Every structure is written in C-alpha cells, then in structure tokens.
Amino acid sequence: MDWSKIKTIFIIAFLLLDIYLIYEYTQLKESQKADDNTEESAANILAQLGIDYDKKNIPMNKQKDQYLSAKSKTFSVEELEELEKGILKDQVITIRDSINLQSVLEKPIEVEDDFSSGDLAEFLSNQVYNGTEYHFWEKKGNTITYYQQYGQKTLYRNLKGALIFNLNEENKIVSYNQTYLENIKEMDEKENIISPLEVILSLFKNSYIDSDAFVSKMELGYYTQLDTSAQLLTPTWKITVDDKNYYVNALAGEIIQPETEELKVE
Numbered sequence: 504m505d506w507s508k509i510k511t512i513f514i515i516a517f518l519l520l521d522i523y524l525i526y527e528y529t530q531l532k533e534s535q536k537a538d539d540n541t542e543e544s545a546a547n548i549l550a551q552l553g554i555d556y557d558k559k560n561i562p563m564n565k566q567k568d569q570y571l572s573a574k575s576k577t578f579s580v581e582e583l584e585e586l587e588k589g590i591l592k593d594q595v596i597t598i599r600d601s602i603n604l605q606s607v608l609e610k611p612i613e614v615e616d617d618f619s620s621g622d623l624a625e626f627l628s629n630q631v632y633n634g635t636e637y638h639f640w641e642k643k644g645n646t647i648t649y650y651q652q653y654g655q656k657t658l659y660r661n662l663k664g665a666l667i668f669n670l671n672e673e674n675k676i677v678s679y680n681q682t683y684l685e686n687i688k689e690m691d692e693k694e695n696i697i698s699p700l701e702v703i704l705s706l707f708k709n710s711y712i713d714s715d716a717f718v719s720k721m722e723l724g725y726y727t728q729l730d731t732s733a734q735l736l737t738p739t740w741k742i743t744v745d746d747k748n749y750y751v752n753a754l755a756g757e758i759i760q761p762e763t764e765e766l767k768v769e
Contacts, residue, residue, distance in 0.1 A: 545700035554707060556699075556718035567693035568738035568753060571653065571725060573684040575663050575734075577601040590630060602663070604632065604681040611675035618642050623668075633683060637666045645670045653687050657724040659741060659750060660761055663734065684734065696723070696753040702740050705751065709758055712744050719743050726750055726759055 549556070578598045587596055595607040612626060620639030627634030627649075637649035638657050650657050651664030658664045664684040668676045697705075699721050706712045720743040729735035738753040750759040 545698070545704050548704060549700060549707075552707060553715040554703060554712070554718070555716075556703060557720065560720040561699050561718065562721070562723070563699065565698070566696050566723065568696050568723065569693045570690040570728075570738070570754075571687055571736040572690055573653075573664075573687040573734045573736060574732070575602040576683040576685045578604055586632060590632060592630075594630070602682055604683075605678065606681070607678045608676065611671070611673075611677045613673075613675050614647070614670060616674070618647070623647070627666075631666065631679075632681065634666070636683075647676070651684055653725065653736075657722075657741075658684065658736065659724045659726045659739060661725075661727055661734075661736075663727075663730070690735075694754055696738055697740070697751070697756055699740065702742060702751045702753075702756075705756060705758070706742065706744075706749055711749055711758065716744050719745075723753060726752070728752075 578601060583596060583598060587594070591606065593609045595609065597605045597607075599605060612623075615622065627637060631637075636651055638652045640648040640650050640657075642648075647668040647670070649666040649668075650659065650661055651666075652658065661684070663682045666679060666681045668679045671677045702721070703712075703718055707714070707716070712718075722741050724739055724741055725736040726739035727734050728737040737755075739759065740751045740753050742749045742751065750761060751757070752759060
C-alpha cells in the first residue's frame with residue numbers, strides 16, 4: 504500500500520472541503536448583505552415617502568415559514584353524544600353539514616359594553632370544543648368572532664376554523680357557531696419570508712396606501728390559498744393601516760383580496 508499517495512489524496516480532499524466551506528460561507532455573507540441592503544433601501548424609500556410605522560408592533564427580525572395543509576373536522580353522532588355529557592353540557596347542539604357545530608346556550612352569558620377578549624377565556628377553556636385554540640378577532644354588531652390559531656398564528660378570516668358568538672338585544676350570548684380545522688401539517692421546507700418593510704412598500708406601489716400613511720401593526724398568520732377537500736394555507740402578513748387591514752402572501756408577495764362572508768347560526 505502506497506501511504507504517500509493516500510496521504511496526498513487526504514490532503515487534496517481536505518483542501519477541497521476547505522474551499523467548499525469558504526465558498527458556502529462567502530455565499531451566506533453575500534446573501535445576508537443583500538438582504539440587509541434591500542431592507543435598508545426599503546426603509547429609506549418609505550422615509551422619503553413619509554410612510555411611517557410603529558416599530559414596536561412590527562416584527563423586524565428575519566423569519567422563515569412554510570405552507571400548511573388542513574382538513575375540516577367532521578363531528579360524528581357518537582362523538583357529539585360524548586361531548587354533550589362533558590364539555591358541551593348545558594348546551595343544545597346541532598351539527599350541520601357534518602362540520603358546523605351550532606350551540607344554543609341554556610344559560611346565556613352577559614357581555615359587558617367594554618368587552619375584552621379575556622372576558623370569555625374561562626368559557627372557551629371549559630365549555631367550547633378546543634376553545635383555547637381560538638383567538639379573538641372582532642366584536643361587531645351582535646356577533647363576537649374568533650378564528651383558530653396554529654403555532655400562535657391566526658388563520659385569517661377562515662370560515663372553516665371560526666368561532667362566532669351571537670348576542671341578543673340584551674347583550675347576552677345566546678348561541679355560537681363553530682368550525683374546526685384538524686390534521687394541520689407543515690409542508691415542504693421553511694422559506695425566507697418577505698420583510699415587513701418590503702410589504703409596506705409593495706402596498707404603496709400597488710396604490711393600496713398613500714404616502715404619509717401610518718402602519719400601526721403587522722403580524723404573521725395564514726390565509727387560505729386553496730379550499731377543496733383540504734385547505735392549503737399560506738403564510739400571510741396582516742397589515743393594519745388607519746384601522747383597515749390588508750393581507751399579503753409572505754412568500755410570493757401577492758396582495759390578497761378577502762371575500763366578505765358571514766357565518767351565523769340559523
């Protein structure tokens with residue numbers, strides 16, 4: 504065995520490995536530098552346009568995310584019977600289209616005029632199916648709306664992951680309507696998402712916001728991109744400007760036009 508040749512081969516192999524690692528490191532640094540330059544450029548342009556934003560309510564750290572898939576939960580008669588004996592006791596339950604749970608409360612819940620999301624925390628925890636997975640969205644008219652979350656991120660305006668309480672004229676919750684998404688799975692590898700400042704700039708370029716606009720909040724959640732037998736959920740930025748919300752696909756940059764739908768107990 505020629506040890507000198509083997510030694511030479513090992514030396515060459517290690518040299519090639521070192522060269523590869525140096526190349527990868529250089530590429531990574533260049534990529535980070537490009538990202539930093541893009542972010543700095545967006546910040547400068549927004550400043551020139553007079554578009555301001557609340558830095559405390561906008562996550563400026565670099566993030567990655569991925570698409571999700573999910574399916575609507577179907578409630579069986581047997582399961583419903585068990586739920587009515589437990590967490591859904593003191594409620595008259597009806598299942599519509601196998602996925603829509605409708606509840607009429609035997610004991611209505613009084614709601615204060617200055618309602619806050621914490622007011623229903625105990626009820627959600629103790630008397631709603633997987634109630635702690637829902638996040639408060641809005642109180643509007645005679646309804647209080649919550650949407651399901653995954654990984655502490657809201658499934659925006661998702662009527663198949665919604666919890667909607669109905670109030671009577673005495674400002675008491677008398678019923679609610681619930682849908683639930685299950686088998687939520689993460690798809691593919693996580694990807695870099697579009698930065699918040701680039702998203703704000705895109706809204707301006709596409710004439711959704713004006714110069715001198717103020718962005719009060721941005722948060723990352725998921726929006727339904729495809730809804731068939733299963734749902735495809737895409738990472739989505741929710742941007743609040745002057746009390747109006749905009750939605751932008753955080754991976755592709757597409758500005759989403761929400762459909763206005765309502766879900767009520769019949």
